[in-house]
Amino acid sequence: MARALPVVTDYDFDEEAHGFGEPQETPAQPPSSLPEKLALALVGTGLVFFLIQIVEQLARAELGDALWLPALAGSWVGFLSSYVLMGVGATLYFWLSYKDTHEGIKHDGVYFGSMTAKGALAWVSGIGITGFYVLLYWNAEYLSFAVRLCDPLSVSFTGKPANQWFLYGLLYTVLVLAFGVRTIMKYRHNRYQIVRTLSVMFFQLGFAFLLPQLLKRLYSFEAYPTYFWPLDYDALFPGTISDLWNNKGHLGTFMLFWGLIMTFVATPVLTYFYGKRWYCSWVCGCGGLAETLGDGYRQLSDTSTASWSFERGLIYSVLGFIALTTLLLWGHVQGWLPSGSYVNLHAIALGIGLGGSGVLGVLLVRVEGDWRTKGTSARGVLYLLVTLIACTLAFEGWLLYQVQNQGMNATVTLGVALSHLAKLYGFAIGAAFSGVIGVGFYPLLGSRVWCRFGCPMAATLGILQRFFSRFRITTNGGQCISCGNCSTYCEMGIDVRDYAQRGENIVRASCVGCGVCAAVCPRGVLKLENGPPDERWVNQRPEMSPTGRPLPSMKD
């Protein structure tokens, strides 16, 4: 007869306070192979050459022609020995470090790593990336030495020297390609992940980098075919449209119609058939970076109902903001608005900010519970209101400063106020939110901060996906063991497990269809599928008590 272990009755470890996830020291890793070390040496060499060229430019600025060195910065040798060497070295390293591993999920030690578990490395990276974006948007002169190094490539593409946006496009593309190789190697047992990653690499390289440069050379006009309203927030502004129609020649006319077709025809049709993933995790550049560079941070996305409520309030506010601004601008040029009458900027800012927050708060609390979407959280609504009011007050502070110290006039015509509004969107959402916070906070808040909380394109696609789409994630009967891998690795912070453990399909506005939940599931429970929209709501065997009453769930 089997004898049992003595039953413990003195165990009183506080797992809530102390957890189990942190080993005393990071477990020993197998040492890097020689080829891996050589690949890392390439990255290091590239970095050294990068720094040499920065120093060279500083010295040349100081000494002028007296500097006897041959000019490296701005030459092909300089370009190849810095950016290209780093990119190639990193790509090689990723390939080598995965090629001899077993095919399968590679998440060992994710929560032990300083970089992936919000340790010191993550903070340094977060601050570094955030700083880069601040320079890029508002202090580009500090990047000029780094920009110079891309000149040969820029000149060969367009005949013009590089600017900070060329540098940004180049870095972005190199990162998507290098980390794309990492993503492919990491998920190489999974064809959906391979094809999807190749797709974002292709669209980034071809449609977001090479083609715009080519068009710039041929037509002196940088056009981005995969970038349209509402992500391209000013695409429908009257000024943009008349500029494309009147000043940009045939390409301008083409891009105008292309953009309108993508926004009003392709978006609803493709989303109906495939869900928002056709854009967000297959085409979009922001998505491309999130799925490659950001893949290591996906577990950091908050899964709580509070963050979900916060997300819904914020992302639809952003969409409302840009739609309203666009409409008002049209009202202005069409003469529907009393554009000549004077308004007070303080009144507008406080009125829209505080009034809007109040209306939104009431709407969220009253309406959300009635939608079929669940998970209203008073805490989430509170966070949202605090955030919106803080933004309003920050803006009001800036306005006061401008009026008192910079001679700005707070009373302007409605037309001028509207142009301020459009600029405010560009600053606050287009630059600060999507770039500085969206990418800079990858290592702290996860890889989809912008896509989840701010992107108006994701908001539009989400509404379509939620109400007019064939896409869903199907749950496989009763196989779920509530392990939580799906929720942990959902980059959009969807609590996938809450649906899967009740046998309910996942139909969520925010799901970008990356497919990682299905990949990490150890029991084969989840499958991304397209099918008749009505069947999305039909549970194969809904999780009910045996007498037919629904069980209380997390999200009711």
Place this chain on the structure above:
Amino acid sequence: MHVVIVGNGITGVSAAQTIRALQPDWQITIVSGESTYHYSRPSLMYVFMGHMRYQETKPYEDHYWAENRLDLMRGWVTGIDTKAKRLSFSDQRTLDYDKLLLATGSISNKFGWPGQDLPGVQGLYSLMDLKALYENAKRAQRAVIVGGGLIGIELAEMLVSRNIAVTFLVREQSYWSNVLPPEESAMVTRLIQAHGIDLRLGAELDEILAGPDGAVAAIKTKGGEEIPCQIVGLTAGVRPNLAVTEGSGIPTGRGILVNDRLETEVSDVYAAGDCAEIKTAGEERNRLEQVWYTGKLQGRCVGSVIAGQPEDYDAGLWYNSAKFLDLEYQTYGRVWAKPKEGEVHHWWEEPTGPRGLRIVEQEGAVTGFNVMGLRLRHRVCERWIQEGASFDYVLEHLAEANFDPELYRRFEPEIRAALSRGPVSVG
């Protein structure tokens, strides 16, 4: 009415949810000594491997319990007075109940091996075991795992992820061959070896030896070989945790004995999940059911019974799943290691990858599936088996059951070709 549930695992929690749905006003208290909140036991391994933190293993946010008025109490029950309807705790507290559900789960088996209680010897079932493993892993270069089942291979994977060498003693000649048919078992056996685990087939533990510090230093096999190690993982199955019933007069056999409504013979005392032994269960099904979903189903069933809307426990068609290292396994219907009389086993195996499909046929009707490295739809397989779909029909419509991610290679043509060449074994 005060319902007290001992155990906050999937069974206890499922019961509590069901009672709450049916009886909005009853007081419900869930008692656990192991953890403050319900967590997913199958996730223990992911915490140790660094895939998740403990926080991520909890299926419900902490505010869920208060919102649904499910009271949580942390403490170890040491005695049940069924006359006074009172529980006593290790710290001298007491708790009165009107109805009591015992959902105490399992404990790891030990078979009286010399040295089995030494420091460094442990099972893998609870948070207590996880905590012990964190401590034991700190000083370990090699571990020996005893018992070739699902927990053994999980423990091996966990330790390998921390670069601790693993020797895996399996009594049978092939991994889990008392449950898996030879082809599946061979597939997993090869995989274990490919992952650098020192797999010893046909090997049994004889003795666990202590070092000068009193902790595990080595084990000796029945073959006389001594293997130095600092951890011994005992994973030779689990058995019902009956500790709380001692001296209570609640009848127990291997588990806490219950009828089809999960009632014990003592009035207002119920038992469900791993710890329960269903007296009336047929011979096809085990009287003890110790998997996740049966815990959930029994919890719901007993919840309805307690809430006054009784019905008999029905586990439905057997199914299960697991993941062996990187290889997923699903099973639908009963697939025995050897065909039973009248059964015909059809088997397809992909030559290049660890993938395989077994279809069991009896008198022309399909009765079971074993799926390795592929995913099949639970409800489709279940429907086919329940409706007695013919082997030819299933083969022809196999694509309907495909649950692999999009863009995956489809194997239906190869499977059809291979399976129409004849069975692999006949009972």
